[in-house]
Amino acid sequence: MSRDFDVCVIGSGAGGGPVAYRLAEAGYSVVVLEKGPWLREQHFTKDELACCRRAVYTPELRDEQHVIEQADDATGWQSTPTQASGWSFWNGNCVGGSSNFMSGYFHRLKPVDFKLRSTFGPIAGANVVDWPIEYADLEPYYDRVERLVGVSGKADTHANSEPRSSSDFPFPPTLEHPISARIDQAAAQLGFHALRVPRAILSQPAMGRRGCEYSGFCGSFGCSSGAKGSSRAALLDHAVASGRCEIRAHAKVYRIASDARGRISSVDYFDHDGQSHRVDAQIYVVACQAIESSRLLLASVGPRFPDGLANNHAQVGRNLLFSGGGAGSGDLVFEDHDEAATAAMRVVGPFVNRALDDWYTLDDPQLGRAKGGIIEFLWDHPNAVVRAENAKWRDGELVWGKPLKRRLEAWFRTDRTLNFEVFNDWLPNDDCFVALDGQVRDRWDSPVARVRIGAHPQDQRVGRFLADKGELLLRQLGARRVASSVGPAPPANLQAGGCRFGSAAEDAVLDADCRAHEVENLFVSDGSFMPTGGSVPYTFTIYANSFRVADRIVAQLGGPRGSA
Amino acid sequence: MIRRSGPRSEPVEPAESFAAVRDALLSRRRFLIQSAGGTIALLFGLRSVGAAEDPDPWPTLDAVLRHLLPSEPDSPGAEEIHALDYLRFVVGDQKVSAEDRQFIVQGSQWLNQLSQQTYARAFVDLDDASRELLLRRTAASAAGENWLSTLLSYLFEALLTAPAYGGNPNGIGWRWLSYVPGFPLPGPGTRYPELPL
Numbered sequence: 001m002s003r004d005f006d007v008c009v010i011g012s013g014a015g016g017g018p019v020a021y022r023l024a025e026a027g028y029s030v031v032v033l034e035k036g037p038w039l040r041e042q043h044f045t046k047d048e049l050a051c052c053r054r055a056v057y058t059p060e061l062r063d064e065q066h067v068i069e070q071a072d073d074a075t076g077w078q079s080t081p082t083q084a085s086g087w088s089f090w091n092g093n094c095v096g097g098s099s100n101f102m103s104g105y106f107h108r109l110k111p112v113d114f115k116l117r118s119t120f121g122p123i124a125g126a127n128v129v130d131w132p133i134e135y136a137d138l139e140p141y142y143d144r145v146e147r148l149v150g151v152s153g154k155a156d157t158h159a160n161s162e163p164r165s166s167s168d169f170p171f172p173p174t175l176e177h178p179i180s181a182r183i184d185q186a187a188a189q190l191g192f193h194a195l196r197v198p199r200a201i202l203s204q205p206a207m208g209r210r211g212c213e214y215s216g217f218c219g220s221f222g223c224s225s226g227a228k229g230s231s232r233a234a235l236l237d238h239a240v241a242s243g244r245c246e247i248r249a250h251a252k253v254y255r256i257a258s259d260a261r262g263r264i265s266s267v268d269y270f271d272h273d274g275q276s277h278r279v280d281a282q283i284y285v286v287a288c289q290a291i292e293s294s295r296l297l298l299a300s301v302g303p304r305f306p307d308g309l310a311n312n313h314a315q316v317g318r319n320l321l322f323s324g325g326g327a328g329s330g331d332l333v334f335e336d337h338d339e340a341a342t343a344a345m346r347v348v349g350p351f352v353n354r355a356l357d358d359w360y361t362l363d364d365p366q367l368g369r370a371k372g373g374i375i376e377f378l379w380d381h382p383n384a385v386v387r388a389e390n391a392k393w394r395d396g397e398l399v400w401g402k403p404l405k406r407r408l409e410a411w412f413r414t415d416r417t418l419n420f421e422v423f424n425d426w427l428p429n430d431d432c433f434v435a436l437d438g439q440v441r442d443r444w445d446s447p448v449a450r451v452r453i454g455a456h457p458q459d460q461r462v463g464r465f466l467a468d469k470g471e472l473l474l475r476q477l478g479a480r481r482v483a484s485s486v487g488p489a490p491p492a493n494l495q496a497g498g499c500r501f502g503s504a505a506e507d508a509v510l511d512a513d514c515r516a517h518e519v520e521n522l523f524v525s526d527g528s529f530m531p532t533g534g535s536v537p538y539t540f541t542i543y544a545n546s547f548r549v550a551d552r553i554v555a556q557l558g559g560p561r562g563s564a
Numbered sequence: 565m566i567r568r569s570g571p572r573s574e575p576v577e578p579a580e581s582f583a584a585v586r587d588a589l590l591s592r593r594r595f596l597i598q599s600a601g602g603t604i605a606l607l608f609g610l611r612s613v614g615a616a617e618d619p620d621p622w623p624t625l626d627a628v629l630r631h632l633l634p635s636e637p638d639s640p641g642a643e644e645i646h647a648l649d650y651l652r653f654v655v656g657d658q659k660v661s662a663e664d665r666q667f668i669v670q671g672s673q674w675l676n677q678l679s680q681q682t683y684a685r686a687f688v689d690l691d692d693a694s695r696e697l698l699l700r701r702t703a704a705s706a707a708g709e710n711w712l713s714t715l716l717s718y719l720f721e722a723l724l725t726a727p728a729y730g731g732n733p734n735g736i737g738w739r740w741l742s743y744v745p746g747f748p749l750p751g752p753g754t755r756y757p758e759l760p761l
Contacts, residue, residue, distance in 0.1 A: 037760055039761075043760070045726075045749055045750040046750075047756065048724075049756060050750065055659065056659065056756045103566050105566060219566060220568075325567070326567075384720075385720045388720040392713065392717075398703050398712055398716065400716065401631065401632065401633075401634055402634060402636070404632070405633070405634075408741060412742060412743055421565075421566050491566075491568050492568055493568040494567060
C-alpha cells in the first residue's frame with residue numbers, strides 16, 4: 001500500500017531532528033510536522049522582549065496552556081491553569097524546538113546513571129529502576145552528536161570522567177572568560193576539581209555554519225550565527241538539503257489514528273488557517289517534548305486503545321521528570337578588586353564553562369550512599385530589564401523617583417553577579433505525571449495537559465548539599481551577598497519521562513529501542529523515554545538517544561537504501 | 565540561566581514552598597483579570613467611582629511616568645528615554661494581554677478621579693509634592709500598587725530594550741547604566757511584531 005512518506009516525525013526539536021537527519025541520510029522519505037513557525041538565523045536577534053517578555057517563540061497562554069497541580073498542605077493538590085499563573089511550560093515552539101534557545105551545556109550521563117537501582121538500592125516513595133541499556137550502548141551516539149551537532153571542548157582527565165571512544169572533542173573549546181581561571185584556582189584551594197564544560201556551540205566555522213560570535217547573549221536567545229547546535233541549524237537544514245526531508249511548519253498534530261490491529265494508520269493536523277490535513281507513513285515518531293508527547297498519546301484513542309495510544313497498561317504520562325536542584329549567586333563587587341581584575345570581570349562575550357562534578361555520587365554521613373549531581377557556574381543572565389525589575393521593590397514597597405535611579409546605578413555599575421545552578425536527579429514518583437484535563441481546552445478544542453509536579457524530598461536534600469558546595473566556591477572567590485535557594489518547584493524547561501523505556505509492557509511504555517511495546521510502528525524519540533534523568537541538562541542525551549532510535553528505525557525498515 | 569523556574573517577565577527566585585510559588589504567581593494576574601471588570605476601583609483608594617471617563621489618558625500617564633523616573637542633569641528620565649512613545653507602542657501591541665493594556669489606561673482614569681476627590685484638580689495640575697503624596701496613597705492600595713508596578717516595568721523596558729521599539733533612543737539608557745547590549749539588535753523587519761510567526 002502506498003504511503004505519503006516512509007517516516008512521519010511529530011516535533012522538530014532535539015528528539016525529532018536526529019531521526020529526520022538519519023532517515024533522510026539512509027535514503028528514506030521523511031515528513032516533519034512542527035506546530036510552530038520556521039524561523040531562521042536572520043530572524044534571531046538579541047531581543048529581551050522577544051526571547052523573554054512576550055510569547056513570541058511560544059504560544060499565547062490564552063490559546064494553549066497547561067493545568068498545573070501543586071502540593072498544598074491544606075487541600076492536597078491544587079490545580080492552577082497557567083493562563084492564570086503566567087507560569088508557562090512551553091519552551092520553544094518553532095522549527096528546531098527549544099534546542100534553538102538552549103544554553104548548550106553538553107555533559108554526558110555517566111555509567112552510574114544507567115543503573116541507579118542496582119547501585120544505590122530502592123528509595124521509599126520513588127520509582128527508581130535501572131535502564132534497559134548501558135552507557136556503552138549510548139556512547140557511540142554521544143560521539144556522533146559531538147561530531148554532527150558540533151560540541152566544543154577539551155577532554156580533561158578527571159576523577160569522574162566518563163569513558164570516551166574518541167580521544168578528544170571534535171572542536172576546540174569556546175573562548176573562556178577571565179573568571180574561569182579564578183574559578184579553577186578557588187576550586188583547587190578548596191580541594192575541588194573544576195571541570196571544563198563542553199558546549200554545543202561551534203568554536204570555529206564548520207558544516208556550513210559560522211563559528212560563535214560571542215555576543216554574550218546565548219541561553220534563551222535564538223542563535224544568529226548558526227554556531228549553536230540547534231536541531232534546526234545542525235540537523236534539519238541538512239536533512240532538507242538531502243531532498244528527502246520535508247518540514248511542514250504550522251502543523252499542529254491533534255490525533256494519531258490507529259486501526260483495528262492496533263497499528264497507527266495516519267496522523268491528523270491543523271494548518272496555520274485551522275484546516276485539517278491527514279498524512280500517513282510506515283513509521284511514526286513522536287517527539288513533542290515530554291509533557292506534550294504524553295498528552296498526544298493520551299488524546300489519541302483508537303479501537304484497540306480506549307485510554308490512549310500505547311496506554312493499555314496505564315503507563316503513559318507516569319514518572320514525569322524535571323531536574324532537581326536550585327540556584328545560587330554571589331556579587332563580585334568591583335571595589336573589592338584592583339583595576340585589572342575589575343576590567344577582566346566586566347568582559348562580556350566569552351563563556352565561563354566551569355562546573356563541579358566532585359559529588360556526582362555521594363557517601364555522606366547525613367545522606368548516606370546516594371546519587372548526587374553537578375554544579376554549573378555562569379554569569380547572571382545578561383537580560384537588563386529583568387535585572388532592573390528587582391530594583392523596584394524594597395522591603396515589600398515600591399521604589400521610584402531619584403531613589404530608584406540611585407538603586408539602578410548601584411545595581412548595574414558596581415558589581416557583577418556570578419551564579420551557580422545545581423542539577424541533581426528528579427526522582428520518579430507517583431505524584432509527578434501527565435493526564436488530560438477534564439475542562440480546559442486549547443484553541444483547537446483539544447483537552448490540555450494536566451501536570452502534577454510532586455517532588456520527592458530526597459531531591460531537595462541532595463540539592464541543598466550541592467548548593468552549600470557552590471556557596472563555598474563563591475565565597476572563596478571573594479563574592480559578597482552569597483545565597484542560594486533549593487525548592488520543590490520544577491524548572492519547566494527541563495522535562496523528561498512520561499513514556500519510560502523498559503523490558504516489560506506492564507511498567508514501561510517503550511521497549512529498549514524506544515518502540516512502543518503495544519504499537520509496532522510507533523517510536524518516541526524525545527526525553528520521554530528516560531526512566532531516571534541523571535544530573536545534567538537533558539539535551540545532549542536526547543540527541544544521542546534519538547540517533548540510536550534512528551538506527552533502530554532504519555533497521556526496521558530494512559537497512560539503508562541504495563547507495564545511502 | 566539554564567533552569568527556568570518562574571513565569572515570564574517577573575523575576576522569581578526558586579521558592580522554598582509550593583504555596584510561595586503559587587502566591588507569587590497568582591497575585592498580579594488575579595488583579596489584572598478582576599480589574600478588567602472595573603470592580604476593584606474602590607481598592608485603588610477611591611471613595612467612590614465616578615461615571616465620567618477621562619477622554620485622553622496620555623497627559624496623565626506622561627505626568628506619572630515623569631514622576632516615577634525624573635530627569636536629572638547627569639541621567640535620563642522618562643522624557644529622555646521616550647517612555648510615553650514606548651507606552652503607546654505597548655498599548656497598541658497585540659502581544660501584550662488586553663487586560664494589561666486596559667489596566668494601564670484605566671489606572672490613569674482612577675488616579676485622576678482620586679486627584680479630583682482629594683485636591684479638586686487633575687493630576688497634571690498638581691505640584692510635585694502633591695503628586696508624590698497621591699501616588700504614595702495609590703501605592704497603599706493593592707490595585708494601585710499593581711498599576712504603578714506595571715508602569716515601572718514598562719519604564720524599565722523603555723529604558724533598556726532595543727531602540728527599535730521606540731524607547732532608549734541611541735542607547736541612552738544603556739550608556740547611563742554602563743550596560744553592554746548584545747548584537748545583532750532587532751531593527752526594521754526583525755522586531756517581534758514583524759517576524760513570520
